[in-house]
Amino acid sequence: MSVKAKVLFIEDDPDQIFLYQTKFKLEGYDFISAKNRLNGVKMALEERPNLILLDVLLGNENGIDILRDLKTNKEIKNIPVMVFTNFDKEDTVHQAMSLGAVDYVIKSKVVPSEIVQRVAGILKIK
Amino acid sequence: MKNKSETIETGYAGCLNQNCWLVKNLGYAPYRRCQYCDFKFRNCLFLHYQIVSAILIVLSFSAFLLVEGKLSVLAIISIFVLVIVYGYFFNKSTEKIVQANFAQRKAKETLEKFNEKLKDMVDEQTKDIQDKAEHLGKLLKMRSEFLDIASHQLRTPTSVIKGTLAMMKEGDMEKMSTEEKAHFVEGMFQKSVKLESIINDILVASEMDTADFDIKVDDQIELDQFLEKEVKDHQFDAEEKKIALSFEKLSSGPFKIKGNAKYLEQVVDNLLSNALKYTPQGLIKATIKNDKDSAIIAISDTGIGIPKEDLERIFNKFIRGKNACDAYTDGSGLGLFIIKRVMDRHIGSKVWVESEEGKGSTFYLQFPLIET
Numbered sequence: 001m002s003v004k005a006k007v008l009f010i011e012d013d014p015d016q017i018f019l020y021q022t023k024f025k026l027e028g029y030d031f032i033s034a035k036n037r038l039n040g041v042k043m044a045l046e047e048r049p050n051l052i053l054l055d056v057l058l059g060n061e062n063g064i065d066i067l068r069d070l071k072t073n074k075e076i077k078n079i080p081v082m083v084f085t086n087f088d089k090e091d092t093v094h095q096a097m098s099l100g101a102v103d104y105v106i107k108s109k110v111v112p113s114e115i116v117q118r119v120a121g122i123l124k125i126k
Numbered sequence: 127m128k129n130k131s132e133t134i135e136t137g138y139a140g141c142l143n144q145n146c147w148l149v150k151n152l153g154y155a156p157y158r159r160c161q162y163c164d165f166k167f168r169n170c171l172f173l174h175y176q177i178v179s180a181i182l183i184v185l186s187f188s189a190f191l192l193v194e195g196k197l198s199v200l201a202i203i204s205i206f207v208l209v210i211v212y213g214y215f216f217n218k219s220t221e222k223i224v225q226a227n228f229a230q231r232k233a234k235e236t237l238e239k240f241n242e243k244l245k246d247m248v249d250e251q252t253k254d255i256q257d258k259a260e261h262l263g264k265l266l267k268m269r270s271e272f273l274d275i276a277s278h279q280l281r282t283p284t285s286v287i288k289g290t291l292a293m294m295k296e297g298d299m300e301k302m303s304t305e306e307k308a309h310f311v312e313g314m315f316q317k318s319v320k321l322e323s324i325i326n327d328i329l330v331a332s333e334m335d336t337a338d339f340d341i342k343v344d345d346q347i348e349l350d351q352f353l354e355k356e357v358k359d360h361q362f363d364a365e366e367k368k369i370a371l372s373f374e375k376l377s378s379g380p381f382k383i384k385g386n387a388k389y390l391e392q393v394v395d396n397l398l399s400n401a402l403k404y405t406p407q408g409l410i411k412a413t414i415k416n417d418k419d420s421a422i423i424a425i426s427d428t429g430i431g432i433p434k435e436d437l438e439r440i441f442n443k444f445i446r447g448k449n450a451c452d453a454y455t456d457g458s459g460l461g462l463f464i465i466k467r468v469m470d471r472h473i474g475s476k477v478w479v480e481s482e483e484g485k486g487s488t489f490y491l492q493f494p495l496i497e498t
């Protein structure tokens with residue numbers, strides 16, 4: 001089975017990583033993850049994923065800063081970033097969208113199959 | 127000509143003739159005091175009358191002595207009487223003007239004082255309203271931040287539980303290995319435990335987060351026995367993690383304090399649980415000693431420690447050390463906040479921490495003794 005696309009998940013909670021990694025892999029995606037800002041940007045540069053799923057609260061780090069890093073780097077700024085978090089604050093949503101996020105999804109409001117569908121939609125994968 | 131109020135203020139209340147020849151040329155205008163307002167003024171015309179009268183008397187007597195004519199004496203006496211009458215009425219009218227000016231001045235002063243008082247009252251009330259609005263704004267911001275973070279903390283385990291159940295429902299579990307299935311079941315169990323712990327912490331923390339939060343601190347507690355019991359209660363968890371947990375009394379006591387046993391149990395439990403959670407290997411020591419009129423509990427571990435940059439805010443709500451978040455632990459970030467709030471309600475007590483990242487932490491609790 002050929003790999004549909006490569007997804008990078010920047011997230012610090014191992015349970016979340018395991019959950020979405022299992023689901024995306026079952027659906028035929030290559031799924032990689034990074035736990036913090038430094039590794040997230042580094043992996044985006046090295047692995048060139050087709051899409052990045054980005055959490056907002058990563059310990060003491062702010063996902064919005066990571067998004068800014070990703071979108072100001074010429075080499076990776078065109079990789080679509082979907083903010084995927086449980087932090088539901090209007091200001092943060094506006095901030096993320098104005099920085100160029102393709103979507104802002106609240107984890108607890110979707111199930112893994114829905115997020116796979118949304119990713120497929122963005123990447124135009126049938 | 128100056129108006130009346132100006133006249134009052136410049137000190138010439140009684141003098142209507144500012145171009146008076148005597149005032150201008152001889153500087154003769156001695157001060158009088160106003161009988162109503164104690165205001166100094168020059169009543170020069172009244173004085174002129176006296177001077178003119180005196181001159182006329184001298185002149186009339188001189189004339190009488192010189193001409194010995196009856197008509198001239200009568201004329202002089204008439205003039206003298208006229209001057210007296212004129213002076214008397216003029217003086218009366220001057221007094222009326224002064225009286226009117228005084229009343230006007232008093233009314234003005236009263237009005238100014240009233241205005242000033244009114245302005246002060248309005249300023250004070252405006253400031254009071256501004257302070258209250260600012261305080262309310264801060265409270266609303268705190269509430270909003272609390273809800274944002276609390277909802278995030280609650281949603282995180284929920285989303286894992288919900289996601290796993292959704293995968294089971296959609297038949298994904300059948301495609302997984304036994305290890306993966308076991309991992310999911312364990313993950314769901316841990317997340318439900320965390321969810322319960324966060325709900326409890328949030329309920330306690332939100333109760334403590336109000337300005338009028340108060341607790342009764344009238345339980346008499348033998349702190350050494352209390353600590354020893356808490357350590358015993360955590361022995362099982364320590365053994366499971368292969369961590370050496372010990373209790374030691376470093377001085378002979380006494381250790382009797384006044385406090386709230388229920389909340390202090392939570393304080394010590396949080397500290398020992400944290401020590402166990404953030405110590406992958408090594409040992410945890412709980413000690414108690416006397417220091418002057420107080421007892422000091424120290425709970426030290428050889429765990430991951432707290433980064434220097436996190437030390438100052440480690441007792442704030444939802445704050446966890448960066449390395450604590452990196453390590454896989456399920457803290458809500460409320461444990462130390464609860465400890466701080468409980469210790470703040472025990473008068474004379476305090477909590478502080480000494481820590482070095484990678485080497486371990488020591489949390490201290492100090493209580494005043496009731497018997498020395």
